[in-house]
Amino acid sequence: MTAAEEFDDFYRDTSRRLARYAYGLTGDPGDAQDLVQEAYARAWQRWRRLADYEDREAWLRLVVNRLSADRWRRLGVRRARAAAEPPPPPSPPPSEDAVLLIRAMRTLPLAHRRALALHYLLDRSVAEIAHETGSSVGTVKSWLSRGRAGLAAALGGDHPAFVTNGADDAH
């Protein structure tokens, strides 16, 4: 199998999950499209070295984290894409739930958003999030707890409390 074929398989297997994560972090379909493409472009540049990585998807999420945390760079990514590629197809309009959740997520610190996205969009357990972020289990639980509280506060009276369907580690 050539490097390109190997990369294409990896892209096919993982890009949807990365899009979920990028969308959860940014709340913007256009940003998510750009960040996913940019992360994989950078992965292709160093594909040979990435082959030795234990968790290449975690590496991609790290790239997305760092680009999404800096709107200036995010816009730079979009400008770079605009100069080189045709615009991607537009996304369908978000549902009412999604709009409210995106708005609420934007009020949260990045660490809380990241933990919530990993937990609820990628089904990562608290222990797995702790491993990926290099934090303690207690810290991750705190992020999730405070993130949920922040979402409840941002969503207002219609959402007095969230049900989590069991313990965090159930995911």
Next chain:
Amino acid sequence: MPTDLDDIFGSLGRQADAIPLGTAEQARKRGRQRSRNGALIAAGAAVCLVLAGVGVMVRPQRHADHPVTPAPSAGPLPVVGSPLEFDPPVRESSAPDVAGGKVYTAWKAGDGKVTVAGADLHTGRLDWKVTGMGLDDEIVSYGVRAAEQGIMVAVNDQIYVYDPAHENANDWVLTAGDLDEVVPFDQALIRRWDINGQIDAHNWRTGRKLWTLEPQADKAVRLIGVRAPSDGLTADSHSDGRMLAVTSSGKIQVRDAASGQLQRTITPASPAQAGSMFVAYDGWLYEGGPPCCDSSAYRVVATNLATGESSVVLTEGVGHALGGLDVCGPDRVCVLDQKDGGTSVSAVDVRQRKKIWTVAGPPDGSSLSSYNGTMLIGGGQNIVLLDAKGDELLSTPAIHVDWLDPNRLLVMPITGAGTVSVFDITTRKLTELGTVPQRVDMCAHSADRLVCPTTTDLRIYSLTG
């Protein structure tokens, strides 16, 4: 409306699953283009800096992305010397970089190896060339970054460091990981290891370690050079002599770049974040970005590096985003704010911690660059020039604008063929200098020379006739 978080996130996940994505082939193509244009390298000597989301450019990028039609009235811009031809069959070339009166560029030849060459900006004469770097590898990424002290050629994770005088037999190689930082200072080439925060300062000529800061519990997560007013427009010039290290707890260590000696540890009013925008200039550090511990969209922190005094001079709430930040006068920092697709530019008095003025910015503007109080706002559909009071001096669509000197701007298309003009800030007069042919990448320039790559060569143009 479900109140179960799993349900709401499930809805969000389904929304995400419907987002159209590019193809793997497009991602590979973008990866190859990034390698070719060297944008990664330009942002900080190694791809790792962009991956780290941090970069080392004190000054924001200053360009938009739209070609213009050549003006029929302007003739070709005069070429200096003969074009620097890439060895055929050339696969691709990197964006050039200018330093010390010379231009440097690199290209990948038919055998997959990287060649780097330098030419005199004023005569066009080729005076240096090194071939055979790297392996024959379709994925190789490479680029050139030039500083007064050395030429850095990054080929994958190897950074080859060359003497600009080309008289040194001790050229050396630094291996840097994806997430490491490599920052040029006047006194040393300084590298931060991402894995543990260790900092090494290398002698420019020999690569010998001048000093090492061993890993600390509160590890360094970002390196910043301090610019002095005398540094002019060169992004890599940090003649102040101080190196700033941001630690994981958000403290700022002020160190002597030559010795590594700690001069002061500052606990800012709001902990510094590695992913923020930083401008370190004339004894002050300005940091803009989301805070660690509250839900404001961003804040701007001003820190006096001599006294350690620090204060939050601006805070914006949910819905706002920081588009750009730069020093725009004594005790004054200017901020580009983005909200709902619109932008505004504010000048903030650092000592009073309040906005002096606010004006509307160009739609989708995403970068701000200031020189002597005059500001360029770019990244959107229009590039706008504001004076120190916020009055508009120039608004121009769809082109690349950059500083030539305090009073003149270079105005040209980003890529493709087009007209090169100079805008005189004092007289507000736009003068067409001539046209350039089709180009394949970003140009570089000095105050009187413009250097642009084509598919087969590099051409130096005179901006003075």
